[in-house]
Amino acid sequence: MNNNHPKGSRHDVIDAPPERGTPFAIGAATVVCLNTQMPSPFSSSGSRDFPVMTKALVPWIVLGIFVAYVAASALPLPVGPGSGFDVTAFGRLPVQANGRVQPFDSVARTSLLQIRGTVTAPIDGFKAPQARPTMIDPTVWLLEVLAKPDTADTRRVFPIKNRELLGKLQLQAASRGTNYYAFNDLVPKQSEILQQVQQIANVKASDRAPWQEELIALREKLMLYERLKNSLAPNSRLQQDAKGTPITFDFAGELARYQADLAEALRVDAGRRSGSTERLDVAVEMRVRTFSRLFQFVSRTGVLAVVPRPDKTGSSTGWSNIGTVIVQSALGHQPPVPVAFLAGMTSAFAQGKPHAFNSRMAEYRQWLAANAPAPELRKARVEALSNLLLPLVKAAVLYAVALALLGVAWRTRSAMVSRSALLMVLLASALHATGLLFATMLVGKPSWIAVSGWAIGLAALVVGRFWRRFNGTWASAAIGLTALVAAYVVVPGGAASLFRNVLETSFLVAIAATVIVLYVGRGSRTAKQPAMAPQPTLESPVA
Numbered sequence: 001m002n003n004n005h006p007k008g009s010r011h012d013v014i015d016a017p018p019e020r021g022t023p024f025a026i027g028a029a030t031v032v033c034l035n036t037q038m039p040s041p042f043s044s045s046g047s048r049d050f051p052v053m054t055k056a057l058v059p060w061i062v063l064g065i066f067v068a069y070v071a072a073s074a075l076p077l078p079v080g081p082g083s084g085f086d087v088t089a090f091g092r093l094p095v096q097a098n099g100r101v102q103p104f105d106s107v108a109r110t111s112l113l114q115i116r117g118t119v120t121a122p123i124d125g126f127k128a129p130q131a132r133p134t135m136i137d138p139t140v141w142l143l144e145v146l147a148k149p150d151t152a153d154t155r156r157v158f159p160i161k162n163r164e165l166l167g168k169l170q171l172q173a174a175s176r177g178t179n180y181y182a183f184n185d186l187v188p189k190q191s192e193i194l195q196q197v198q199q200i201a202n203v204k205a206s207d208r209a210p211w212q213e214e215l216i217a218l219r220e221k222l223m224l225y226e227r228l229k230n231s232l233a234p235n236s237r238l239q240q241d242a243k244g245t246p247i248t249f250d251f252a253g254e255l256a257r258y259q260a261d262l263a264e265a266l267r268v269d270a271g272r273r274s275g276s277t278e279r280l281d282v283a284v285e286m287r288v289r290t291f292s293r294l295f296q297f298v299s300r301t302g303v304l305a306v307v308p309r310p311d312k313t314g315s316s317t318g319w320s321n322i323g324t325v326i327v328q329s330a331l332g333h334q335p336p337v338p339v340a341f342l343a344g345m346t347s348a349f350a351q352g353k354p355h356a357f358n359s360r361m362a363e364y365r366q367w368l369a370a371n372a373p374a375p376e377l378r379k380a381r382v383e384a385l386s387n388l389l390l391p392l393v394k395a396a397v398l399y400a401v402a403l404a405l406l407g408v409a410w411r412t413r414s415a416m417v418s419r420s421a422l423l424m425v426l427l428a429s430a431l432h433a434t435g436l437l438f439a440t441m442l443v444g445k446p447s448w449i450a451v452s453g454w455a456i457g458l459a460a461l462v463v464g465r466f467w468r469r470f471n472g473t474w475a476s477a478a479i480g481l482t483a484l485v486a487a488y489v490v491v492p493g494g495a496a497s498l499f500r501n502v503l504e505t506s507f508l509v510a511i512a513a514t515v516i517v518l519y520v521g522r523g524s525r526t527a528k529q530p531a532m533a534p535q536p537t538l539e540s541p542v543a
Helices: 010-015 052-072 087-091 104-115 138-147 163-168 183-200 210-229 235-242 251-273 282-294 296-301 322-329 337-350 354-371 374-389 391-412 415-443 448-466 469-489 494-502 505-520
Strands: 023-026 029-032 094-097 100-103 156-159 180-182
Touching: 052 391, 052 415, 052 505, 087 104, 087 138, 087 354, 087 374, 094 104, 094 374, 100 104, 100 374, 104 138, 104 156, 104 210, 104 374, 138 210, 138 337, 156 183, 156 210, 163 210, 180 183, 183 210, 210 235, 235 296, 251 282, 251 337, 282 296, 282 322, 296 322, 322 337, 337 354, 374 391, 374 415, 391 415, 391 469, 415 448, 415 469, 448 469
Parallel strands: none
Antiparallel strands: 023 029, 094 100, 156 180
């Protein structure tokens, strides 16, 4: 610092700021230096409350968390690291099962629910007694059952909980913390299971022991699994012929050779009708007979009708079992076009070729768009989307979350939490309406309980907009949740299905994130404005 200038000059003012409270001159006025800073309008001035701007955003952050929760359910579980198979698109493909056309995704979910009691399957079971298994998408599980039966047979999808039944079947108690068994575990016991079921058939239903009821249910699950496994290819027969070694049946390759042999047989037959003496090669004739005979097993046991008729009238009566159409083709015509597409997808998945799988599926979808019934395709796509989003389940969850938030808001008198609850109810109402729309498109008439609950809840929100918003939000959430739970309860197995779908990882993550956000952004009913620091004032000139 330069100290050569006279004391009291302007240099002295600049180089040595006066102490707090010391007057200094600016022109004709003397100002008292307060040595304070002008606070930011976004600072909290030492308060533990969040800034006003941030508090206003907290309800929207909470809404964003649950929007992500809803969207996360639409993301399918992976086939495996870097698999590349477009399983979601395959799940949207139509198929006829249980008397109606539905997407493969619905078949997978329904079948897993019937067999395992859940809509997902474990990849490798439990690694430790308390560990959770890695789960795969239900459509992936169905693809394995159809195309990779050796792998599917190792999945632990058959529950056996009764210890007496385990003793009857001489099965070792499940290890690694699970009571689920794989098909391979039960194959050696099939004769014993059949014998026991035949004996139980002579016992009145009211007199049956719990283990007997569970054994009958287990037998039905095994039969369903076997029928699914033989719906595209004769996998059980192929496994028997392989005698414990992995099957190597290339459906696409064998079908191509069959079509070539069949074309040759049809050519020779046409020539003989015209007077030619040419005879069909014996090897060609044997290959045609062997292939068609192999698929007689599929025609008898397969549970899925996967081949649509080539028209667009909209009726669902023309879908056929793939084994049936192959057997019929041996009588004098080539198999329908969809057979080649389905065979190509089956072989590509079994051989781990995602590019070929996706390519054949894209070709099949183009063929369906041009030839299959449009109403059935539309319903299959809508149902697949509904399966992924589960809008009514998610709506019930959000109604429950809103009620919990309203309880917190009432206890803490927090306007921030109350607004978060209102946004939850609005999102739940939107999902509720979406679910009703899907139900109308799929079955023509949704549950009147769910419709009434949505309408009354929406009316409560509108009334609350003009009179006591808190009460309107509370009434809307309570009515919506009650209606959806009641709609599920009246359907056999609906309550259990609702409970299983609620308890998922994304929901728990959303709850945890919401608690953290609300804790950080906690505040009173009205956000406090930050206190302003004292402003510098002009003093009178020094006398």
